[in-house]
Amino acid sequence: EAQVTQNPRYLITVTGKKLTVTCSQNMNHEYMSWYRQDPGLGLRQIYYSMNVEVTDKGDVPEGYKVSRKEKRNFPLILESPSPNQTSLYFCASSLGGQLYNEQFFGPGTRLTVL
Amino acid sequence: RKEVEQDPGPFNVPEGATVAFNCTYSNSASQSFFWYRQDCRKEPKLLMSVYSSGNEDGRFTAQLNRASQYISLLIRDSKLSDSATYLCVVEGRGGADGLTFGKGTHLIIQP
Numbered sequence: 001e002a003q004v005t006q007n008p009r010y011l012i013t014v015t016g017k018k019l020t021v022t023c024s025q026n027m028n029h030e031y032m033s034w035y036r037q038d039p040g041l042g043l044r045q046i047y048y049s050m051n052v053e054v055t056d057k058g059d060v061p062e063g064y065k066v067s068r069k070e071k072r073n074f075p076l077i078l079e080s081p082s083p084n085q086t087s088l089y090f091c092a093s094s095l096g097g098q099l100y101n102e103q104f105f106g107p108g109t110r111l112t113v114l
Numbered sequence: 115r116k117e118v119e120q121d122p123g124p125f126n127v128p129e130g131a132t133v134a135f136n137c138t139y140s141n142s143a144s145q146s147f148f149w150y151r152q153d154c155r156k157e158p159k160l161l162m163s164v165y166s167s168g169n170e171d172g173r174f175t176a177q178l179n180r181a182s183q184y185i186s187l188l189i190r191d192s193k194l195s196d197s198a199t200y201l202c203v204v205e206g207r208g209g210a211d212g213l214t215f216g217k218g219t220h221l222i223i224q225p
Binding site: 035040042043044045099100102103105106107108 | 155
């Protein structure tokens with residue numbers, strides 16, 4: 001089944017404790033992206049990657065890191081999480097390189113930072 | 115200035131009625147337009163793409179007006195299962211895949 005998977009789905013952590021949210025897609029997509037969704041603010045892009053070893057900042061990159069060492073994986077790293085990073089996070093992927101690409105989203109990771 | 119604007123609603127609509135949403139966007143260079151649907155606490159899923167000529171998929175019709183920079187979605191004969199948040203999405207930064215999402219319009223279909 002073609003899908004985007006994220007782990008963990010739910011996480012409660014404390015300020016300053018490094019964490020990684022994994023994202024993997026099995027559709028051989030070139031483009032991958034991370035979003036956060038907050039009430040009243042909608043979906044905002046954190047980072048994106050147009051191909052292996054190519055990453056770029058989205059609209060809200062502060063406090064996050066990403067890497068794209070393999071085509072299928074695009075982990076999101078919070079080196080020192082803070083309470084303002086409490087949010088619902090979505091990973092997405094698409095074919096890339098053309099117009100009207102459908103983005104496929106993972107099921108989301110609900111993160112709480114205490 | 116917001117890049118993609120939508121009326122957040124909620125729109126409370128009786129089952130069987132027709133409902134329409136609009137969305138405006140600020141980037142006149144945008145090339146791709148979409149409506150995504152998001153159920154509560156779930157991931158967004160593509161509902162339909164919006165082409166310059168407009169397009170229809172069953173009970174759903176999407177229109178694009180480039181001159182006025184707005185996109186519309188029409189739902190006919192609404193069903194209870196249409197209750198969701200509808201996200202207007204426009205190609206933004208980062209080339210063809212850099213999507214900008216509106217905050218969504220919440221639709222509630224009432225029996």
